[in-house]
Amino acid sequence: RTYYFSIVEIPEFDFFLMYGTDVTESRAKEMILGKLSKYFSPQVYDSIFTGELDVNINTTRKNLTIFFSDIKGFTTITEKLEPETLTELITDYLTEMTNIAIDHGGTVDKYIGDAIMIFFGDPTTKGVKDDAVTCVRMAMKMKERLRSIRRKWRSFGIAEGLDIRIGIHTDVCTVGNFGSEDRLDYTVLGNGVNLASRLESAAKTNEILISENTYNIINKEIKCEYIDEISVKGRSHPVKTFQVEDLIPNEIESNDLNYETDGFSVILDEEKIKNKNEIIDYLERSLDHLKK
Template identity: 55%
Template sequence: MTSMTKKKARRPQLGPMERARRQANYIRLLAFLVAAMILMAGLKLNLFPELYMLGVAGLLIYPMSAQGLLFLFDKQDRPTKTVHQLLMQADAMVIGLVCALLHFALVPAMVLLIIVHANSVSSGGLKPWLLNVLMTGVGALLMGWMLGFQVLSPEQTPVLLSVISMLGLGIYVGASSAFAHLQARYLKQAQELVGRQQKQAVDMSRKLAKYLPPQVWGSIFSGKRDAKLETRRKRLTVFFSDIKGFSAISEELPLTTLTKMLNTYLSEMTRIALRHGGTIDKFIGDAVMIFFGDPKSEGAQEDAYRCVLMAIEMQEQMKLLRQRWQREGIDHKLEIRIGINTGYATVGNFGTDSRMD
């Protein structure tokens, strides 16, 4: 016996758009089932010759063929939008043929016209609907010409045929309403999915932004700079700084105190650098590397001027930080050393396709 603990293979879940397309195919099938039902009722009431059974068979075969064509295109990853539009016009032409087969009986013909044209308006809009009207007329004229334009007057139309037609219309309207409700739900699910993905992307970009200079992050996410290996020569003003005697101090201070002090220092230096437009390249322990001139530049002279102003402000800020640390019990007289140079450098992305700097 087959083990009861064996799990059944799960079918892959369909996306909202795929489910909506399948629902649309079911609605097409239902529309032609209604048409076949009306024509079959006319045959049972002896209004039409037995040869019209071929028309009933065609109304049952056509939607199956249309669904098979859509499935074939979808399986081959070919665009199905054009096929959908062509099938919509073919639907209208077939309904025109059926109206002629019904000898243009008023109520049955009106029911079929309402079905096909309501579907075209809801699915395509005004332009496809006008084309649908044309194709319906072509189908009706073609079949009417072949049959000699026989017309069944309202007095000759049995009440039962009209009742069956209205019943078919009611079934179609109910199914279409349910389909519209499902489409709205699928659309809501798709919007919620897109919203979650956008939120995840925003959260991820905010996290990644903390590891990149704001200028570099902004140029990448705006599309101005691509993440590929490329370099170029530019004139930069480069700033280096470190804390004098920091290695010795790090051996004396407790880890928590050292971490708090270093984070405070780097936060203050970062704030000043960003205010002056500097691109923070990296932190190496207590050392800071900043450059001016890439990815944005105000000109070599202005870049150098801003860098010097930044360095002066950092020195002034360091005096305030020493006073603060002294109040917290850190008696070491911390000073920063700064080096600035202006010249041509090769800038860009270095490394490999999987890891760049």
């Protein structure tokens, strides 16, 4: 009783206690929100907590670019690894790919084992063309990043290394909150999603396979090669497919240099370099060694 009486008689102390309680509650809320954010793509998370996205069953039709990828032969690889090693490797892979997706503004829809589904165009969009181009550029960046991840996988005794397949398609799909009154999933549905998944399964090792729809949007910025037509369930006509090769010269970023051949690879990103002289010295010594 004396304790509470003192709080009333000394306003400063009372304020301090209330402030301390508010800070504790605020930190607790921040911790909870931080944990919740791991279950949502950043765009979806931001839209929910800014009030832009209602938390109820609500969908709309939009022009989206959908991305699917998976690891070739993943089932066989898993049979050779201990659970702890498998968890470490797949977590490392998914983290790297997800970071690239977030950097490019993609909405990470879901992980299906080793597979990743991402889409561009909702809840934020830069326009159909920019969304499609950015999605393909993201896929190209993922392929580049595989080189460093592949070395780690081989260090764990996975002789096959790490190879992926990627499928991309642009189409009008239904996107929004699906589910029940008690549990919702923010995702995208439609034939366009099925086609993107079909393209991924039809892609060859380390190939980015895109539909004619996507090709018609991006072909001024990204060089592609016609591959073949594929049959897709639910579509009366075959779908033309194209393999992504490279950026058109004026689209190539000046600070990027990537080259790989048997026994040799180099990845240059000037924005990340902090020890240029050391790298130059190492390259000169490597060149002298190759000339011998």
